[in-house]
Amino acid sequence: xxxxxxxxxxxxxxxxxxxxxxxxxxxxxxxxxxxxxxxxxxxxxxxxxxxxxxxxxxxxxxxxxxxxxxxxxxxxxxxxxxxxxxxxxxxxxxxxxxxxxxxxxxxxxxxxxxxxxxxxxxxxxxxxxxxxxxxxxxxxxxxxxxxxxxxxxxxxxxxxxxxxxxxxxxxxxxxxxxxxxxxxxxxxxxxxxxxxxxxxxxxxxxxxxxxxxxxxxxxxxxxxxxxxxxxxxxxxxxxx
Amino acid sequence: xxxxxxxxxxxxxxxxxxxxxxxxxxxxxxxxxxxxxxxxxxxxxxxxxxxxxxxxxxxxxxxxxxxxxxxxxxxxxxxxxxxxxxxxxxxxxxxxxxxxxxxxxxxxxxxxxxxxxxxxxxxxxxxxxxxxxxxxxxxxxxxxxxxxxxxxxxxxxxxxxxxxxxxxxxxxxxxxxxxxxxxxxxxxxxxxxxxxxxxxxxxxxxxxxxxxxxxxxxxxxxxxxxxxxxxxxxxxxxxxxxxxxxxxxxxxxxxxxxxxxxxxxxxxxxxxxxxxxxxxxxxxxxxxxxxxxxxxxxxxxxxxxxxxxxxxxxxxxxxxxxxxxxxxxxxxxxxxxxxxxxxxxxxxxxxxxxxxxxxxxxxxxxxxxxxxxxxxxxxxxxxxxxxxxxxxxxxxxxxxxxxxxxxxxxxxxxxxxxxxxxxxxxxxxxxxxxxxxxxxxxxxxxxx
Numbered sequence: 001x002x003x004x005x006x007x008x009x010x011x012x013x014x015x016x017x018x019x020x021x022x023x024x025x026x027x028x029x030x031x032x033x034x035x036x037x038x039x040x041x042x043x044x045x046x047x048x049x050x051x052x053x054x055x056x057x058x059x060x061x062x063x064x065x066x067x068x069x070x071x072x073x074x075x076x077x078x079x080x081x082x083x084x085x086x087x088x089x090x091x092x093x094x095x096x097x098x099x100x101x102x103x104x105x106x107x108x109x110x111x112x113x114x115x116x117x118x119x120x121x122x123x124x125x126x127x128x129x130x131x132x133x134x135x136x137x138x139x140x141x142x143x144x145x146x147x148x149x150x151x152x153x154x155x156x157x158x159x160x161x162x163x164x165x166x167x168x169x170x171x172x173x174x175x176x177x178x179x180x181x182x183x184x185x186x187x188x189x190x191x192x193x194x195x196x197x198x199x200x201x202x203x204x205x206x207x208x209x210x211x212x213x214x215x216x217x218x219x220x221x222x223x224x225x226x227x228x229x230x231x232x233x234x235x236x237x238x239x240x
Numbered sequence: 241x242x243x244x245x246x247x248x249x250x251x252x253x254x255x256x257x258x259x260x261x262x263x264x265x266x267x268x269x270x271x272x273x274x275x276x277x278x279x280x281x282x283x284x285x286x287x288x289x290x291x292x293x294x295x296x297x298x299x300x301x302x303x304x305x306x307x308x309x310x311x312x313x314x315x316x317x318x319x320x321x322x323x324x325x326x327x328x329x330x331x332x333x334x335x336x337x338x339x340x341x342x343x344x345x346x347x348x349x350x351x352x353x354x355x356x357x358x359x360x361x362x363x364x365x366x367x368x369x370x371x372x373x374x375x376x377x378x379x380x381x382x383x384x385x386x387x388x389x390x391x392x393x394x395x396x397x398x399x400x401x402x403x404x405x406x407x408x409x410x411x412x413x414x415x416x417x418x419x420x421x422x423x424x425x426x427x428x429x430x431x432x433x434x435x436x437x438x439x440x441x442x443x444x445x446x447x448x449x450x451x452x453x454x455x456x457x458x459x460x461x462x463x464x465x466x467x468x469x470x471x472x473x474x475x476x477x478x479x480x481x482x483x484x485x486x487x488x489x490x491x492x493x494x495x496x497x498x499x500x501x502x503x504x505x506x507x508x509x510x511x512x513x514x515x516x517x518x519x520x521x522x523x524x525x526x527x528x529x530x531x532x533x534x535x536x537x538x539x540x541x542x543x544x545x546x547x548x549x550x551x552x553x554x555x556x557x558x559x560x561x562x563x564x565x566x567x568x569x570x571x572x573x574x575x576x577x578x579x580x581x582x583x584x585x586x587x588x589x590x591x592x593x594x595x596x597x598x599x600x601x602x603x604x605x606x607x608x609x610x611x612x613x614x615x616x617x618x619x620x621x622x623x624x625x626x627x628x629x630x631x632x633x634x635x636x637x638x639x640x641x642x643x644x645x646x647x648x649x650x651x652x653x654x655x656x657x658x659x660x661x662x663x664x665x666x667x668x669x670x671x672x673x674x675x676x677x678x679x680x681x682x683x684x685x686x687x688x
Binding site: 022025026048050051052053092093095097121122123124125127128129130142144146148151153155174175176177178179180183187200201202203204211212218233234236238239 | 493494507515613618641643657687
């Protein structure tokens with residue numbers, strides 16, 4: 001192997017990214033999940049960037065523009081600047097996502113629920129996602145809001161850094177989020193400020209740590225199957 | 241609340257006597273009459289009663305914490321988490337295809353809804369929603385509707401049993417057994433099927449399945465009126481159910497309750513009609529509602545939904561056309577058809593002969609696809625189906641890898657159970673059972 005073919009040199013032997021657009025959230029190196037040992041596979045130099053769909057520009061298409069217009073208009077009526085409230089708007093796979101700055105979440109939720117042109121009456125709860133490599137935005141809280149009046153579904157996404165995992169609670173707007181926010185706290189350590197009783201809901205009250213964060217191990221023991229040792233699930237080969 | 245000790249209590253519990261061995265407490269008979277009189281005079285009959293988590297009438301390991309004043313429930317809270325098995329976390333360590341094996345175990349009474357919702361989300365992420373073959377979609381709908389029957393049958397059966405109506409229980413489980421027999425015929429298992437896979441189905445219907453399903457529909461049409469005869473007009477049954485577990489439309493929307501609870505409040509919201517998936521817009525069926533907002537209305541809705549499900553199953557059988565049951569994309573579809581071997585269901589011997597004997601590339605491809613899995617483009621998707629209990633939503637996030645980055649299930653049981661307090665507070669203790677049964681929570685889905 002000549003020096004030119006050194007797999008560790010940047011830009012060499014790297015498969016082209018299928019798509020260089022979008023927001024970079026992580027960079028993965030190597031393959032097979034091998035870490036801390038010599039690179040015997042020859043794949044150690046692989047670099048893969050993880051990019052989630054980035055901000056879309058208008059027109060968003062369909063009723064998405066109408067909802068975005070109404071939301072921006074309603075925010076302006078309340079004396080807010082939409083550009084500071086809405087971080088970005090993403091249209092991907094026929095779904096509309098508003099990324100909201102976390103301090104404005106309650107006012108946005110109330111607007112989405114109460115504005116007659118929006119009327120997202122039903123919140124389907126909050127789902128948290130942990131992106132440990134997305135610095136400053138490690139923890140995401142994702143809300144899916146359904147409008148029964150207009151028969152629409154949108155997604156509202158809020159992020160918080162690991163160092164300050166606080167997000168305002170929307171329980172006073174959507175009481176249904178009571179348990180959902182407790183669940184997100186239980187599994188991700190997201191603190192929902194203003195929640196009436198933010199306690200663990202699934203795990204025992206004295207549990208240490210937040211199990212669904214990416215740095216929390218799955219656990220498990222190796223098992224024997226037909227004479228061979230099968231490692232625990234989180235120790236098995238992975239294709240990063 | 242700690243009332244200040246009365247003189248009677250002080251005399252009944254003398255202080256400790258210090259000895260060389262430590263403090264010795266002497267407990268004597270005391271004058272209990274005095275204590276009883278004092279307790280009666282304090283007018284504090286508040287009791288906190290723990291029901292569950294091991295209790296036959298709480299639908300699995302649900303813990304109810306009831307504050308009781310006489311026979312009246314003044315406050316009601318749920319304790320959940322006893323059946324948490326970390327399925328969402330486990331999914332992140334398996335391939336996308338293996339995911340169905342996990343999600344089918346969430347709400348174990350609605351396995352096909354879990355599988356379909358998960359697969360719809362994965363297919364949305366892959367962008368292959370339109371490529372799923374018609375036959376696979378029709379079989380999915382048929383299985384979901386059969387599943388709606390079996391789930392509602394358990395809801396009605398266990399709900400009846402908790403009232404002491406054991407005949408309904410026997411009837412319900414008798415009929416559910418017929419549905420489970422169909423599952424076993426079609427998927428090989430009575431529960432935990434993992435039959436619906438991203439891109440289609442694990443395998444096609446076995447020979448004779450269509451006839452069996454037709455025979456079942458015929459039999460079920462005969463059995464369903466028995467519930468009406470037995471329960472719907474029964475004054476005792478109505479007496480226990482009417483006006484119990486009241487939750488109106490505003491309460492439903494606030495607590496996020498969907499499914500029969502929402503429809504019993506008069507709103508005909510059914511995702512099969514409002515946001516159709518799997519081609520539900522082409523099926524002819526009705527969405528029953530009630531305006532009673534109570535347990536009886538929910539019971540009637542479940543009964544009517546079973547009739548509608550039978551209609552849909554029949555339409556599925558009529559439109560089943562021969563064809564593939566998996567997407568054509570060989571990068572997603574597992575190459576082998578399954579066959580019954582001496583050690584259980586596995587890859588067909590013909591396929592093994594082909595990949596081991598004649599095609600090295602096919603062997604490599606098969607191995608890579610099964611062990612590594614397919615890659616899913618980065619992004620997130622939300623797919624929702626109308627499960628028997630309400631909106632079952634799946635939020636799936638991919639980072640472009642071969643494993644789910646995050647999958648969150650919005651299980652209707654979990655959300656609906658929050659309405660328990662609103663339904664029970666101010667009512668009788670005995671009605672708590674009826675109200676919880678009308679929510680129909682399944683703890684496998686609540687705790688995941």
